[in-house]
Amino acid sequence: MSYLKNISDKELKKGITQFMETAPDIYMPGVSVDTVIFGFNNDKLKVLLLRFGNTPYFVLPGGYISKEENLDDAAMRILQERTGLQNIYLEQFYTSGNVNRSHGALTKEIVEKIVGTIPHSNWFEQRFISVCYYALVDDTKVNPQPEPFFTEFKWFDVTKLPQLLYDHNLIIKKALSRLQADLDEKLVGFNLMSETFTMAHLQKLYEAVHQKKFVRTNFQRKMLSLNALERLEKHYSGKSHKAPYLYKFLKANN
Amino acid sequence: MSYLKNISDKELKKGITQFMETAPDIYMPGVSVDTVIFGFNNDKLKVLLLRFGNTPYFVLPGGYISKEENLDDAAMRILQERTGLQNIYLEQFYTSGNVNRSHGALTKEIVEKIVGTIPHSNWFEQRFISVCYYALVDDTKVNPQPEPFFTEFKWFDVTKLPQLLYDHNLIIKKALSRLQADLDEKLVGFNLMSETFTMAHLQKLYEAVHQKKFVRTNFQRKMLSLNALERLEKHYSGKSHKAPYLYKFLKANN
Numbered sequence: 001m002s003y004l005k006n007i008s009d010k011e012l013k014k015g016i017t018q019f020m021e022t023a024p025d026i027y028m029p030g031v032s033v034d035t036v037i038f039g040f041n042n043d044k045l046k047v048l049l050l051r052f053g054n055t056p057y058f059v060l061p062g063g064y065i066s067k068e069e070n071l072d073d074a075a076m077r078i079l080q081e082r083t084g085l086q087n088i089y090l091e092q093f094y095t096s097g098n099v100n101r102s103h104g105a106l107t108k109e110i111v112e113k114i115v116g117t118i119p120h121s122n123w124f125e126q127r128f129i130s131v132c133y134y135a136l137v138d139d140t141k142v143n144p145q146p147e148p149f150f151t152e153f154k155w156f157d158v159t160k161l162p163q164l165l166y167d168h169n170l171i172i173k174k175a176l177s178r179l180q181a182d183l184d185e186k187l188v189g190f191n192l193m194s195e196t197f198t199m200a201h202l203q204k205l206y207e208a209v210h211q212k213k214f215v216r217t218n219f220q221r222k223m224l225s226l227n228a229l230e231r232l233e234k235h236y237s238g239k240s241h242k243a244p245y246l247y248k249f250l251k252a253n254n
Numbered sequence: 255m256s257y258l259k260n261i262s263d264k265e266l267k268k269g270i271t272q273f274m275e276t277a278p279d280i281y282m283p284g285v286s287v288d289t290v291i292f293g294f295n296n297d298k299l300k301v302l303l304l305r306f307g308n309t310p311y312f313v314l315p316g317g318y319i320s321k322e323e324n325l326d327d328a329a330m331r332i333l334q335e336r337t338g339l340q341n342i343y344l345e346q347f348y349t350s351g352n353v354n355r356s357h358g359a360l361t362k363e364i365v366e367k368i369v370g371t372i373p374h375s376n377w378f379e380q381r382f383i384s385v386c387y388y389a390l391v392d393d394t395k396v397n398p399q400p401e402p403f404f405t406e407f408k409w410f411d412v413t414k415l416p417q418l419l420y421d422h423n424l425i426i427k428k429a430l431s432r433l434q435a436d437l438d439e440k441l442v443g444f445n446l447m448s449e450t451f452t453m454a455h456l457q458k459l460y461e462a463v464h465q466k467k468f469v470r471t472n473f474q475r476k477m478l479s480l481n482a483l484e485r486l487e488k489h490y491s492g493k494s495h496k497a498p499y500l501y502k503f504l505k506a507n508n
Contacts, residue, residue: 028284031351031383071351071383095349095385097285097325129285129325131349131383181439 004152012053013115015148020115020123027064032128033075034062034168035090036175037083039139040192044157045208046139047172048082051152052165055110058154060168062130075133082153084143089136089191093178094171097129101167130166134175136191159211176209183209187228190249196232198244199223258406266307267369269402274369274377281318286382287329288316288422289344290429291337293393294446298411299462300393301426302336305406306419309364312408314422316384329387336407338397343390343445347432348425351383355421384420388429390445413465430463437463441482444503450486452498453477 037048049058063078065071072092079088111124144153156162158176161169182188189205203219223229232246291302303312317332319325326346333342365378398407410416412430415423436442443459457473477483486500 028381028383030282030284065351065383067381068353070353071349074351092349095325095346097319097328097385099322099324127282127321129282129319129385131351185435185439 005146007054007151009054009114012149016053016111016115019148023064023123026066028067030126030128032062032064032130033071033078034060034096034130034132034171035075035079035082036060036132036134036172037079037142038134038136038158038175038179038192039142039155040205040208041139041155043204043208045176045205046155047158047161048139048142048144049154049156049162049164050082050147050150051154052110053114053149054151057110057165058152058156058162059165060171071131075131079133079135081145081147083135083137084145085137085141089188090133091135091178091182091188092131092133094132094174095129096132096167096171098167099127101130102128130171132171132175134179136179136188138192138194158208180210187226187249193249196246196248198246200244202247259400261308261405263308263368266403270307270365270369273402277318277377280320282321284380284382286316286318286384287325287332288314288350288384288386288425289329289333289336290314290386290388290426291333291396292388292390292412292429292433292446293396293409294459294462295393295409297458297462299430299459300409301412301415302393302396302398303408303410303416303418304336304401304404305408306364307368307403308405311364311419312406312410312416313419314425325385329385333387333389335399335401337389337391338399339391339395343442344387345389345432345436345442346385346387348386348428349383350386350421350425352421353381355384356382384425386425386429388433390433390442392446392448412462434464441480441503447503450500450502452500454498456501 039046039048048061050061051058061078061082063074063081065074069077072090075092076088076090079090080086111122139155146153158172161172163169164172179188183206189202189209192205193202199220200216202223203214203216206219207213228250229247230250232248234243234245293300293302302315304315305312315332315336317328317335319328323331326344329346330342330344333344334340365376393409400407412426415426417423418426433442437460443456443463446459447456453474454470456477457468457470460473461467482504483501484504486502488497488499
């Protein structure tokens with residue numbers, strides 16, 4: 001699912017101006033949260049991105065930490081606001097803090113183009129250190145909520161990302177690297193699968209995350225050796241006996 | 255190595271007052287860096303801690319990020335200032351951001367006790383989100399530099415830590431957990447060893463980090479199977495032929 005909405009330049013200007021006026025009272029300065037939301041669909045690993053205003057620029061879903069809010073709670077709140085989902089697998093993986101991480105982001109130019117001359121300090125212009133999380137979701141259940149500044153909510157194939165604002169391309173790269181490790185060590189993959197699945201489908205997930213092909217017999221042997229999968233009895237419902245076995249993960253070890 | 259120094263309450267008051275006056279102009283607000291510095295000595299895994307002023311309280315070595323300094327550069331600068339070492343293995347592993355992480359830290363009380371009534375805003379009293387790194391050092395080469403607020407620099411056995419200010423005990427626990435994973439996956443252990451070592455000594459390191467005993471033969475088999483160690487030829491220098499083999503790591507894969 002995704003949404004597309006029209007927003008007039010006037011509405012956008014009003015929304016951004018209002019946000020910049022109130023943000024310093026509500027949020028901690030200098031720290032933001034960004035979330036790489038992964039979904040698995042049509043054998044592809046996807047990432048959810050938002051289009052900023054009426055610009056051609058996409059960004060990661062993110063936000064700020066209220067002054068009296070725990071960091072992890074802020075990350076979960078932002079994720080729930082963006083996806084409409086509860087009980088999401090969410091993992092902090094990196095904090096990005098180069099001085100120039102917003103250079104080339106054109107943020108100031110974009111905001112000024114929309115808002116005009118900024119009479120007060122520009123919230124978006126300050127230096128932000130961003131605490132980054134990745135989330136694993138069933139993308140068919142995501143129900144994106146339209147937001148003031150964003151006009152489009154779109155899943156991108158992780159191998160075909162657009163140029164993003166800030167250092168968000170780098171952040172996705174780091175998230176993927178961490179997901180690859182966690183898939184093998186912490187078996188987090190079940191968060192991206194339906195409850196039951198074939199071995200072939202599971203292999204597609206591992207191939208999409210690792211961005212390489214595996215040999216079927218080796219993959220099956222390795223997966224079964226982990227003792228993490230339960231093979232379901234076949235139901236002889238008149239379907240071909242050659243239907244593949246279905247599996248499910250024994251236990252969420254998150 | 256360690257140092258102990260005397261500092262008068264007057265000096266301490268002067269130093270802290272001056273720091274609090276200048277810090278807001280120099281550093282980013284709301285974000286700090288903390289570093290868990292691990293060393294391996296006498297078959298024990300150690301952590302370096304600092305005593306705050308003339309109080310009984312120890313803390314992790316840490317600091318703040320200059321307004322024009324990259325986050326990772328700040329972490330390395332702070333580490334070099336604290337240890338006098340260059341080229342240290344340093345790894346970001348966690349960002350701590352609970353609202354109440356400084357509660358119970360008595361920071362305000364401690365500072366007020368030293369400084370008296372604080373006429374301006376107390377830098378230490380603001381909410382900090384702390385980006386945490388761990389470092390692996392050869393503790394015999396550490397040459398701690400005395401600092402304004404700290405009167406003692408001491409290695410503690412990781413299994414016998416004192417009660418620390420802030421959430422620093424929790425941070426060390428998380429650092430140890432990450433070190434355990436990195437020891438197995440990224441073979442970072444050579445940063446804690448002398449250049450050549452016996453298999454028995456290496457086993458002691460793994461046992462100290464994992465806080466459990468390994469069976470000698472199994473440990474040796476597993477280590478050799480990684481193809482990460484080079485066994486050195488024995489030099490027949492008149493010593494017993496029964497002297498154990500020496501090994502070294504083939505390559506730093508950091």
